[in-house]
Every structure is written in structure tokens, then in C-alpha cells.
């Protein structure tokens with residue numbers, strides 16, 4: 052089922068003749084008008100039976116879990132039914148292509164193109180009836196999630212906030228027994244109730260969001276929501292659902308019109324849903340699959356007993372640096388990761404943050420120096436336009452996992468944690484000046500900023516972690532003071548420490 056081709060190889064079996072398409076385009080004036088649409092007639096690929104249900108049909112799901120499933124040795128047995136989160140658009144576009152899409156692997160040296168066939172159904176997330184039907188089917192063995200960190204509605208204690216307005220609304224819907232839940236967790240709990248009622252047995256929920264201990268976070272959030280609705284369901288979930296933890300990695304920016312045009316030119320067909328990703332990919336998983344799983348290891352996935360060192364390495368070094376660059380870089384007028392990394396002040400801040408993170412990373416064979424060197428190369432891939440504005444979203448949730456743990460670990464060792472604190476200070480400065488600030492706590496952040504001066508810093512810090520504000524250490528003084536002193540680093544004179 053794997054179909055790979057390099058730029059320039061269009062015109063091989065099954066593809067439209069690019070020369071003929073170009074001639075037709077010259078007549079119509081619309082370069083895409085006469086190109087055939089990518090689908091399973093154009094690129095024959097059998098549909099595997101649905102055994103995986105996915106929530107969060109976005110770019111990353113397609114470049115990562117869909118790719119690994121497509122490349123598994125037993126791919127013909129494992130089809131994915133993928134549901135969108137908030138809008139139907141991505142499902143409608145993909146459904147028109149029978150679930151097929153082009154993965155553009157964008158390296159320093161050029162692009163390669165591969166049609167991915169593992170998604171066999173693309174469904175509007177609002178179709179909760181279809182979700183419940185598929186989750187209740189005995190053949191379904193796995194539910195994967197890429198619903199974003201913010202969608203877990205975590206409070207500062209790392210648990211689901213049952214008082215979040217949309218969670219409360221979903222609970223009311225579930226209690227009433229009419230209408231459909233609207234949050235991904237509400238929909239998942241509703242669908243699991245259907246599986247319980249159908250007696251379809253255990254399955255695995257595989258969280259693929261960038262959260263520390265993401266399997267545990269997902270289990271707590273799902274059982275917490277279920278318990279607030281139906282204690283029996285919560286007990287059934289505890290006994291029957293395995294929550295698998297993962298570390299997931301593949302830099303996948305949002306698809307642009309230019310990406311769509313590049314696929315047309317190179318492949319000779321129209322694909323409205325291509326996805327562009329770096330060549331690097333990594334998937335580390337830990338947990339049980341009571342109803343089976345694809346042979347993801349054939350595509351390079353690794354199964355381990357203790358995932359924490361891998362998770363922390365990725366969340367702190369990669370995602371931590373990303374968040375730091377997102378705020379510092381935008382304050383310095385940069386738009387992409389690659390651009391920000393070329394700025395000496397930003398690069399220096401990243402290196403110092405990595406030093407602090409590295410001092411607190413322990414585990415077998417983590418090979419941190421090589422990992423750091425590889426990150427510099429990956430971030431420097433200027434052909435991947437990874438926009439800082441996208442990474443900057445939902446910072447209050449992300450910094451709790453990317454900056455706060457490193458800061459706390461440093462202070463527990465009697466050190467200041469200044470580099471992690473600098474990331475927090477940059478987030479604060481960005482929150483105070485950004486024209487567009489998307490965050491689940493946007494209203495609270497705005498209120499904190501309105502206080503002004505050191506009071507703002509204390510209030511913003513409390514939103515990230517209330518216990519942090521007055522934490523003291525022999526070096527650095529109270530955290531609030533340290534962060535306050537670091538504010539303005541990226542808007543002031545460009546002097547590395």
C-alpha cells in the first residue's frame with residue numbers, strides 16, 4: 052500500500068500526465084482546474100477495516116500516527132476512522148479523497164512525496180453518533196488522541212477542571228441524556244459508555260498530545276469526567292481501558308496554499324489536504340494494548356517500560372526550546388523557528404535553558420549532547436516554515452510542562468533556574484504586548500496584566516503554578532522576584548548573560 056515518489060517522478064503509473072495537465076491549465080488559466088483529484092480511483096489502495104478511532108484530525112495525526120500505521124507490516128488489517136475537533140472542514144476535504152493525502156517530507160535537500168492510505172474514514176467530530184457506533188464495535192482496538200494540550204482542560208493541579216464552562220456544559224448534556232457533548236473528552240466518555248453497554252470489551256486509549264505523563268493525564272481526565280456523570284462507568288473505564296503513554300515527535304507545521312501548489316506541481320494531481328513534515332520522526336510508547344495493535348515497530352516505533360526520561364527529554368529540550376523561541380522570537384520580530392534561532396540572543400537563551408534541563412534529565416542512553424545537536428539542525432531547517440505564532444498558542448498549559456518542571460528541579464538543587472524563569476518572563480512580556488493572544492486562560496491573563504508592574508508578574512506566575520510564586524532558593528531569591536528581573540530581556544538591549 053506504500054506509494055512513494057520523488058519530485059519529478061509524477062507521470063508514473065496511475066498519475067495524470069503533468070505535461071498534459073500543464074497544457075490544460077494554460078488554457079483555463081487555473082493551474083489546478085484540470086488536474087485529477089487524489090482519491091482511491093486515481094491511486095488504487097484497498098481500505099483496511101476500521102480498528103483505530105482517532106480524535107483530532109489535524110496535521111500532526113496525519114504526519115505521525117497515520118504514517119506509522121501506513122508503514123506497519125500489517126497495515127492492511129488496520130484502518131483509521133479519524134474525527135475532527137471543532138470544525139468539519141478537514142473531514143469533508145479528506146472524505147472527498149477517500150481518506151488519501153500526500154505526505155511531503157521536507158528535508159534540507161528537497162521534498163519527497165508519499166500517498167498515505169491508512170485513514171479510511173474522515174468524519175466531522177460533531178457526528179457523535181458515528182463515533183459512539185465505531186467505539187462500540189468489537190473490532191475497534193485503539194483510540195488515539197491529538198486534541199491539543201488545552202483540550203484536556205487541566206487545572207494547576209494537572210487534573211481536569213470540572214468547573215471549566217465547556218466541561219460543565221458537557222456534563223449537563225450527559226446528565227440530561229439528550230443532545231451531544233461538544234468537547235473531545237465529553238465525546239470520548241459518551242462513546243466509551245456505548246462500548247460498555249455493547250459489551251465490546253477492553254481497548255487502549257493512546258494519548259499523542261505533548262503532555263507530561265500523557266497516558267496518566269488522559270486516564271485521570273477521562274475517568275474524572277466519567278465519574279462526575281456515572282460512577283459505574285468510571286469504574287468500568289478503570290477496569291477495561293488501558294491508557295498508553297507516548298512521546299511523539301515530528302515537526303509538522305500547518306499546511307499552506309503553497310504546500311498544496313507544490314504537491315500539484317510535483318505529483319500532477321489535486322490534493323487539498325497534503326501535510327508537510329520534517330524527515331525526522333519518533334514514537335516511544337509504554338502501556339498495554341488489550342485488543343491488539345498494528346506492528347508500528349516495523350516503522351520504527353519503540354516500546355519501553357519506563358517512558359518518563361524520553362518524555363522529559365522531548366518536552367523539555369524540544370518543546371521547551373520551541374516555546375522559548377515562540378515568545379522571545381516574536382518579541383524580537385521573528386516569524387519562524389529557523390529565523391529566531393539565527394538571533395544570537397534567542398539562541399543563547401535556548402542553550403542556557405538546555406543546560407538547566409540537561410542537568411535534570413536522567414535515564415539510560417538519553418544521549419543528550421547528540422540530541423541537542425540534532426535539535427539545532429532540525430530547528431535550522433529553513434525549508435520548514437514553522438511559525439512561532441502557532442507554537443505560542445495556549446502557553447499557560449504548555450509552560451506548566453515545558454518551563455515550570457525545569458525551574459522547580461533547579462531550585463530543588465539550590466540553583467536559581469534563571470534560564471527556565473527567562474522563558475516564563477518572555478511569555479509574560481509576550482502576553483502583555485501581543486495583538487492576538489490565544490490561551491484557555493486569556494481572560495485571566497488579561498486581568499493579571501492589567502494590575503501592572505510586579506503585581507502582574509506575581510499574578511501571571513500564579514496562573515502557571517500558584518505554589519511557585521514565593522518559592523525561594525539560595526541562589527536567585529523568590530521566583531516572582533527573579534522573573535520580574537528577567538522581564539524585558541527580549542525587548543531590551545541584546546546582551547547575553
Ligand SMILES: NC(=O)c1ccc[n+]([C@@H]2O[C@H](COP(=O)([O-])OP(=O)(O)OC[C@H]3O[C@@H](n4cnc5c(N)ncnc54)[C@H](O)[C@@H]3O)[C@@H](O)[C@H]2O)c1
Nearest residue numbers: 107108109110111135136137197198199202260261302303
Ligand atoms: N504539529 C506538531 O508538530 C506536533 C508534534 C507532536 C505532537 N503534537 C501534538 O498534536 C496536537 C495537535 O497538533 P496539530 O498540529 O495536528 O494541530 P491541528 O490544529 O492541526 O489539529 C488539532 C486537532 O484538534 C482539534 N482541536 C484543536 N483545539 C481543540 C480544542 N480546544 N478542543 C477540541 N478540539 C480541538 C482541531 O480541530 C484538530 O482536529 C498538538 O497540540 C500536540 O499536542 C503536534
Ligand SMILES: O=P(O)(O)OC[C@@H](O)[C@@H](O)[C@H](O)[C@H](O)CO
Nearest residue numbers: 261299300301302303370373442
Ligand atoms: O504542538 P504543540 O502546540 O503542542 O507545540 C508546538 C511545537 O512545540 C510542537 O508541535 C513540536 O513541533 C512537536 O512537538 C515536534 O514533535
